[in-house]
Amino acid sequence: MNEILITGFRVIDLRFPTSREHIGSDAVNKDPDYSAAYCVLETNAGLTGHGLTFTLGRGTDLVVQAAKYLSRYVVNRSLGSITDDLCAFSRQLTEDTQFRWLGPEKGVIHLAAGALINAVWDLYARVEKKPLWQLLSDLEPRHLLKAVDFRYIDDALSPDEAREILEQARSGKADRLARLKETGYPAYTTSVGWFGYSEEKIRRLCHEALAEGWTHFKLKVGGDPAEDLRRGRIVREEIGWTNKLMVDANQKWGVLEAIDRTRQLAELKPWWMEEPTNPDDILGHARIRHEVPAVRIATGEHCHNRVMFKQFLQAKALDVVQLDSCRVAGVNENLAILLLAAKFNTPVCPHAGGVGLCEYVQHLSMFDFLSVSTTMEDRVIEFVDHLHEHFVTPVHIRNGHYQVPSEAGYSIEIREESLNRFAYPQGEAWSGQA
């Protein structure tokens, strides 16, 4: 590690014009252009480290600019000087004494920190010649915990408790790995029910998904109440009542409206209601959950750091932790979140889709199964079938399950030709656009 020097950094404003086909449209995000601030770390060893943070188009330039600034904590360092104390490294990015005022640990600067920290882990895994899930699950608990920042969460999870969770999970790991390699990790599809899709398209996509072996389906809601129910009934007609249906309001409602609407949608017997209200509203989610006990509550894709997840768990405000791979400060902070969820016996079903989120989170969930929660019960990873063709090692789905990635790294490297074509604004996909 110490002989590997990070010699260079580049970051690309990458935007895919997905809004042209209503891909990804929901009640709140009406016209997303799936985008990323994409970071590459260069080394003296020929290896590169890749990391991105997912965005929706406009504003990606802000994250790019923040990542450029934060790269000072990465470039001209040996990889070993980072991996020897990953918590200290993470704090350098999140506690820059002047940048910190713009957060702390939230928004643009935290998204940028996530991309950089993930790029370091990608490089680390490539040097170790392991996929990230394996690097993580091979690390000694003592070493792994050096990546976790317990500051501000030790009232809910002490380092000793975290170590105990990891130590207990060591038994049976080989069996779990064998099972994982045989079946893969269960997934659900969000591709059938975007907001902008017609009835005919929803029915066709449900048909196709069933034929491919999917058993868990997510529908976007948060529109006109009757229309939400109508679309939900269409999906139920197609998938039946044995398969699981989840609904997702993307933060559309206030707390009181969310309670009413969740009660109405209970007719569809949703497996969970996702983002019923504002993502900062811990007590609001707790109230919705308490007042509509028939429906499980899920949130997390906009939960901006471990302090917020800690409180969602303490307040019994959710049933499903939907961590995001790059909204928080990368792998480090997600280790904290996985351990918090385990402490509170709450399943983690990561947010995915977008650009690269599926590629990322498969590693986190597989590590969670092998080394933290030790179960796949009630756990599914989101899957959306968009943009995977741009990745060097895209996810591999079979029969509604993520297959175990075998290539070294964090699976997030994007093909050079895609980087060129979708670079904003100079890439071919954008030049000539207004």
Added chain:
Amino acid sequence: MNEILITGFRVIDLRFPTSREHIGSDAVNKDPDYSAAYCVLETNAGLTGHGLTFTLGRGTDLVVQAAKYLSRYVVNRSLGSITDDLCAFSRQLTEDTQFRWLGPEKGVIHLAAGALINAVWDLYARVEKKPLWQLLSDLEPRHLLKAVDFRYIDDALSPDEAREILEQARSGKADRLARLKETGYPAYTTSVGWFGYSEEKIRRLCHEALAEGWTHFKLKVGGDPAEDLRRGRIVREEIGWTNKLMVDANQKWGVLEAIDRTRQLAELKPWWMEEPTNPDDILGHARIRHEVPAVRIATGEHCHNRVMFKQFLQAKALDVVQLDSCRVAGVNENLAILLLAAKFNTPVCPHAGGVGLCEYVQHLSMFDFLSVSTTMEDRVIEFVDHLHEHFVTPVHIRNGHYQVPSEAGYSIEIREESLNRFAYPQGEAWSGQA
């Protein structure tokens, strides 16, 4: 209003090299260069509107860039098209369908929205030829409430309840205004106890402050426990036990450590303990408050939106609401926060200092006294004696009280020569620096 057209926008990256003299240093913010993204709206009427958001130096460029983008919702509009529906205007800035992903309503993009919304209010007040506090308190409740976004807070405060608060506060307003003009609004000084100051400097500053009529003093803590107590005893020796002393840890501690340290510092009989832990930790603050009932808990300068303040109040997590004039989305969101605080009978003591925060918040507190809470009991505005010389209409303090501003606007206009001198990086104050 409809004949006033906003024709142009400029934004300046303004930085004051305060770190060279340890001004503003505390346990977390060790080397701030007090800075601002400073916005100017130009009109066809000769009038201009001014707004800034306060930052600590590096990263101000990100806020500048975000404000440039968001200015599309302001430029080439009549002022009337904005003031006719101020909530709709605010939502345009906070709910841009692609930018929103970078928040929502937090961090860099929310700071930028605050600067722009405040600039619009400054222009509005200038057109009405009133200082902002007077514009606000002269508006009919019905009209004023059109500026409040009740989305995500109506489970705690309904529009009807807010209107009731404003209606009830109409009686006695003339008497309160007379009293305010006579005494001013009470303030406290943070200038005596910054982290980097020597014992001799602390004693001298206390002496001077007492001579000027100050009765409320704030000390920065969060360093070595014995050293915090030593500095606190020095201040108590100088100011005695009748005057009020507040302590401020600037988020330094985890929840458990904060409980211990707050108990220790109780020896100093602090009037409040400010920011004992992470600003996102609603439940953590509630626990500290519950476990150390002898000391009142204050927080808010990093509380990023009305949804967070709502929960701090619902969870009984604080005794003092320290709203910030530009971390949230400007005057609009601060109206919501003042009304929430009134509903929960909790005093508001705004965060100030920095650049321009004193100039801003005097208007909010005076409006609060006239039209919302109707009392100055247990309420003080922070005052720090830095950088006021750069303002065209700086605050006027007499005998430890803010005097009522009489000039039209929001008092935030900075002198053109200061804009030139401290523009980053080209201004004279910076050129030649590394």
